[in-house]
Amino acid sequence: MGTVRTTLRTSAVGIVSAALIAGTVVGLAPAAEAATPSVRFVDITGDGGTVLRANVVTPAGADGSHTHPLIVLPTSWGLPQAEYLAQAQQLADAGYIVLTYNVRGFYQSEGRIEVAGPPDVADASKVVDWALAHTPADPDHIGMAGVSYGAGISLLAAAHDKRIKAVASLSGWADLIDSIYSGRTQHVQAAALLDVAGTVTGRESDELRRIFDEFYASDLSKEQEMIAWGKKRSAATYLDQLNKNGAAVLLANAWGDTIFPANQYADFYQKLTVPKRLELRPGDHATAEATGLFGLPNDVWTDTRRWFDHCLRGVDNGIDRERPVQIESRTGGGYEGYPDWKSIAATRKKIALADRATIQANVDSGADGGIVFLSSILDQIAQLPPVASIPLLPRRRAAVWQSERYGSAQQVRGTATLHTTLTPTNESGTLVAYLYDVGPLGLGKLVSNAPYTWHGRTPGRPFAVDLDLFSTAYDVPAGHRLALVVDTVDPLYIEHNPSGAQLTFSSPADDPSYVSVPLREQ
Secondary structure (H helix, E strand, O other): OHHHHHHHHHHHOOHHHHHHHHHHHHHHOOOOOOOOOEEEEEEEEOHHHOEEEEEEEEOOOOOOOOOEEEEEEEOOOOOOHHHHHHHHHHHHHOOOEEEEEOOOOEOOOOOOEOOOOHHHHHHHHHHHHHHHHHOOEEEEEEEEEEEOHHHHHHHHHHHHOOOEEEEEEEOOOOOHHHHHOHHHOOOHHHHHHHHHHHHHHEOEOHHHHHHHHHHHHOOHHHHHHHHHHHHOOOHHHHHHHHHHHOOEEEEEEEOOOOOOOHHHHHHHHHHOOOOEEEEEEOOOOOOOOHHHHHOOOOHHHHHHHHHHHHHHHOOOOOOOOOOOEEEEOOOOOOEEEEOOOHHHOOEEEEEEOOOOEEEEOOOOOOOOOOOOOHHHHHHHHHOOOOEEEHHHOOOOOOEEEEOOOOOOOEEEEEOOEEEEEEEEOOOOEEEEEEEEEEOOOOEEEEEEEEEEEEOOOOOOOOEEEEEEOOOEEEEEOOOOEEEEEEEOOOOOOOOOOOOOOEEEEEOOOOOOOEEEEEEOOO
């Protein structure tokens, strides 16, 4: 049990700890007898004269007589430049020049946190300029990669700098608003985690502080300003530029990512026309690649290396012949390959939501999405997602519909969708939908969830609700059933239900309500 606690602590508090330990181990390890890559600590002048602290890792024996492919690694949110040293040395062993730098506003780099704004994108190009001027880097073979914040910056940089030929975006975002404001609902735990980490390890800009404050305050008069701010920082906004520039893109994420849900990556992947690959695994934000920060064997980093080997060095390692969408079910069974995202769900099965239900708002029914980081990490290492006793959920607080018991296992793959008719008693409100795997004793394991908020509706007048739940891969055992639960309160999200509000769900004959579940063909 102590080992489990240690593992959880390392993953949840800590991707920070993992990165720092990894960097420390690498930096203090005694020199091996064989030639090793050299590490230099340098200062790079970024956009507007801002000084960025960086590391340059050069292959052993590199003397400038010939060039090497370059990989640039911007740091994650709240992590120092030592974060990638273990991976940088392994890449340098393979012949790459690797430059890792602390993004502006964090640690010893100057400036303030811009959240992947234009100065961060310009910084990335300045870093490439510096590498080409001060190392034997090949200007025709440049890649960028990163985890989380570094992933988002890498995608944005590739859309703005044609010199970048390949990207590995690990646990990042393509659409910032769709990540932390999906369903027009504030993902408050995710935002608070970023806010605290930024405050502790960096220097927030005045603009960022204002955006956070407005986010928490749910100020509708500032909503469009916040959306515009987020769109400017989203690779999806520059999709045409990215496709035109032609950089090969690897996207990797976790099903349970509570900061950047997998949906926004999957949607973005479908619109890319460049060479591309999508990988989705169990876990939460950046936990799937965390062990690689120690230099330990890790599938995410292995495929990142294979991606760069093929795209930048022309290595015939077969990655281009594999099915480009690779996923792992949260319940085990190894990797599954698909030709595209749509193919992972060969069929869809509807669960009718025929019974009318009225619920009271403002009180948590006991159904919820868990705790940021912790819940999905438990699911990753022990297949223990958030649970709820479906028979005991109070029907005054939660609407519940269930399927029949399945005679065979059901392999849920992709994005479940909810369609229903809602009649609220107030013009604004929030609901949260949950899909559960319910066993014979009525215990439900969370398969997926998603929030939905509305404003400006006429009280007492019904309207249609269409909601995509967060994408997932989950196997429902034979003899179990699926249940859709809807309530109004979840610790992960800010709710907008006035005191005493009620929600009524109905299924008109000419527009029946249902949840559509995507299933893999067996």
